[in-house]
Amino acid sequence: MLPRKMSAGVVMALMMAGSAAAQNFTLTSGAMAEGLQLSADQVFKGFGCNGGNRSPDLAWTNAPKGAKSFAITAYDPDAPTGSGWWHWSMVNIPANTTQIKAAASGTPDVPKGALELKNDYGVAGFGGACPPPGHVHRYIFTVHALDVDALDLPREASNALAGFMIGAHSLGEARLTAVYNR
Structure with missing residues (x-):
């Protein structure tokens, strides 16, 4: 219920201002660009792929006010697993x-x-792209601004648990989606 003195127009303006602030949170990379093919550096070495398996550089600006830490995730929603594929999860990144x-x-x-949590290749850290031959997959790199200094996660936490905790503490996110096929 709205206070009597606050009109629906004021509420809408406040909601739009919050949305605009979240839209300013931006993620960039010198290694990849929105909608374009990942380079061989970000391709896995193994599973039939022969890339550099190097994590990309990432930079973000205009994080939401109140961010006390960040998390990074890299996820392939197109993997033929029924649950996608987690390529990278890093949590408890200091606010500075x-x-x-x-x-x-x-x-x-x-x-x-x-x-750095275990990726779906089974090792902690970054694991590059390696879709089945003939398939184009999306790789969604996200920086999440969080309202806590550190997520209360065990060292061996699953990506699902990390995702739940990230969602519970999210102030906003910035994304960059690249693609890869072989």
């Missing part, structure tokens, strides 16, 4: 971080305090 260097996954370049 606004970029991740190329090939940072699994190295000291991961921000201090951040936790």
Whole structure:
């Protein structure tokens, strides 16, 4: 129920202002671009693929106010698994971080305090694209702004559990979707 003095127009304006602020949260990368093919650097090495298996550089701007940490996910919704394929999940990225260097996954370049979870290849860190031959898959890279300093997750948390906790603490997200086929 709205307070009597607040009109529906004021409520709509407030909702649109919040939406506009969330639209300013932007993710960019020098390694990939929206809707374009991933380079060989971001392709898995194994499973019949012969790429560099390097995590891309990511940079974000205009995070929502109140962000206390960030999480990064890379997800392929087109994988023939019934549940997609998680290529990368990094949580507990400090709030003062606004970029991740190329090939940072699994190295000291991961921000201090951040936790890389196991991907669907079964190893912690980034696992590159490797769709079945003849298929075009989307790879959705997302930076999530969170309202907590750190998610309360066990070190061996599944991507489903991480996704649930990210969703429960999300202030906003910025996405970049690339594609890959072989």
